[in-house]
Amino acid sequence: MAIAMRLSRGGAKKRPYYRIVVADARSPRDGKYLEQVGTYNPLLAKEDDKRVTLIEDRVNYWLGVGAQPSDRVARFLDKAGIKERAARNNPNKGEPGEKAKEREEERAEKAAAAAEAAKAAEEEANFATPSGDAGDEGQAIEGESSQEPAEGSEEKAED
Numbered sequence: 001m002a003i004a005m006r007l008s009r010g011g012a013k014k015r016p017y018y019r020i021v022v023a024d025a026r027s028p029r030d031g032k033y034l035e036q037v038g039t040y041n042p043l044l045a046k047e048d049d050k051r052v053t054l055i056e057d058r059v060n061y062w063l064g065v066g067a068q069p070s071d072r073v074a075r076f077l078d079k080a081g082i083k084e085r086a087a088r089n090n091p092n093k094g095e096p097g098e099k100a101k102e103r104e105e106e107r108a109e110k111a112a113a114a115a116e117a118a119k120a121a122e123e124e125a126n127f128a129t130p131s132g133d134a135g136d137e138g139q140a141i142e143g144e145s146s147q148e149p150a151e152g153s154e155e156k157a158e159d
Contacts, residue, residue, distance in 0.1 A: 002026070003067040005059070007040060008033060017041055020054065020073055022062045037062065040076065052076050 002025035009030055011017035020038035027033065038054035045051070059082055063069075069077055078085035096104070 003034070003062065003065065004070065005037070005062060005067045005073050006070040007072060015043065017043075020052075020076070022067050025068075035062070038076075052080070054080055054082070056080070056082060 003022060004025040005020065005022050006029070007018040008021045008023070009016060009018055018040040019033075019036050020040060021033035022035045022037055023031070023033035035058065037058045038052065040052050041050065054076065059077065063083060069083070074083065074085045077083040
């Protein structure tokens, strides 16, 4: 028989209260259990001593017999100093999913296109109205459709 040390929920709706129980792994969460070895009240402050209570000698007995604690119970046991819990590492946990990556790529493409369009509009505006005191020559350049850069037209105006 596989023995599990896990939480069994009690309490009212939106007011949880848990028993830390030792039960057959095949029995339902709130079903029959072999022994209650502690309690957990998540409504209390984290610093409160009564938030998690454990009967240490019974916990040690059941661990010696081969009971496997659930992840949450293993955290409680580690904090109490009864059984050390190996740290888990999931490097992909914070990575966004495929759809989120696709949306991010689309946003980047739109931003690049908008920046390129703004740059093109700025260049066109600079070409249409050259800086400097060109006077009538500036108007003549404005009417022409040559692809000469703005600096080239300034050099001609300075000479």
